[in-house]
Amino acid sequence: MSYLNDVILGIIEGVTEFLPISSTGHLLLAQHWIGQRSDTYNIVIQAGAILAVTLIYWKRITDLLLGWNDPENRDYLIKLTVAFLITAVLGLVVKKLGFELPETIQPVAWALVIGGIWMIVAERAAERLPDSAKITMTVAVAVGIAQIVAGVFPGTSRSGTTIFVAMLLGTSNRAAATEFAFLVGIPTMYAASAYEILKTLTSDTGVSEDWTALGIAFVVSTITAFVSVKWLLTYIQSNRFTAFAIYRIVFGGLLLALLGMGVLA
Template sequence: MTDLLAALLLGIIEGITEFLPISSTGHLLIAERWLGHRSDLFNIAIQAGAILAVVVIYRQRLWQLADSFLHPAQAAPVHGQAPRDYAFKLAVAFGVTAVLGLVVKKLGFELPEDVAPVAWALVLGAAWMLLAEHFAAKRAVVLGERSNITWTVAILVGVAQVVAGVFPGTSRSAATIFVALLFGVTSRAAATEFAFLVGIPTMFAATGYELLHVAREGGLAGEDWNALAVAFVASAVTAFIAVKWLLRYIQTHRFTAFAVYRFVVGAALLLLVPAR
């Protein structure tokens, strides 16, 4: 397999898995065993491509939130609440993630490279998703459709992002969406949108932080820029398609199919681990 083809496949994997609740980090750790380990800069670039796709998709919502500070009297509500309140809750969720994320970094945490922890995270995450959606559905019957983001949800979403970063295979999108569903939001669409929007500054900040680290360590030299460009574009395009599809899918479907996929993949990996 050529290096460009391997880069293309890794970009596609990142784009598909970054925002679907199936764990991009876990899939990339597994894929790199067959496609080859890449530089930190490469991994940063393909993540940035996925972020760019979500910014494009939510450009109108982002403009609405920004414009609400300039023209508050004309601002339309966002999921039943004032757009500035919604923006402040996004900021709180990001702030919690940033503070706890820095603490984790200072403690010297590094992502495991073994398959077993990823496999267990996929399986346990599948069970968590099924239970969370079950209880969220029961709450929806009692409380009706609730799309309002509370301060408690905002804080817990911030915590969930850090937990997902510490345990590869957990999935940042799954952790944040289901925390929102369990602690106040009954609308899948509202929970998903908040999770994706708070992911934008979170992932931009993480990308910038890692990029500075790579630059200081001299990691920019010797990079295969052609492969990096191919992977970046592949990640952006596939992430755009994946997110647009997911937003339509959840309007009429639960997340059950993703839980089943996680369980099957995680169980298959656990069976393969002893043979490695």
């Protein structure tokens, strides 16, 4: 039964990591009933979803790396690096400050609702801008900061925050903004996973970590994320993000109502 719970958590992570509905928020909610998992567990199964995106974007990644002599590729890589470094530095600052994810549902529920409303407003504002797939340095810096903001406030959604920040600041093309947000997430999540694994292995907590359970959740997360992202990249070609925003508002509102009635604590 324990490993079935890990399969469930892997599915939740894989489906929600790149849809703009907050994987961290959904995992926190699921673990409220299934049982709390370690920070290492949560971050490493997110890396499973990142592995899926790495496979999906493998050709794009190799073209960028092997095409360093191309000015356009070089410019794109520099901006990806800037966004990643900003996230890495701010992430270490947040860690040093001792920030901990909330263990209660209420802040996640509010973040889901507020984030859903913000997504609707942001997309309408972005649609008034001329269509552009260009990634500016301003967008790169803002996306780097947005990744940390999403990490500090579970329920906001890393993918949703970064995509809409990019769209509002000039990369109004949904596909281009999504690609940049996803590509920045690859080194970010791999670095976070490596940091957590190293910390776990060099401390006493590594002994108590159930690596089999973590491995199961990792594999399930990878598979479901691959399917989820493939679907999303097709969906956004001709659809807005409105459906995800409505889901967030309804789901967050339901959680707040259940909290108000005392059904949830």
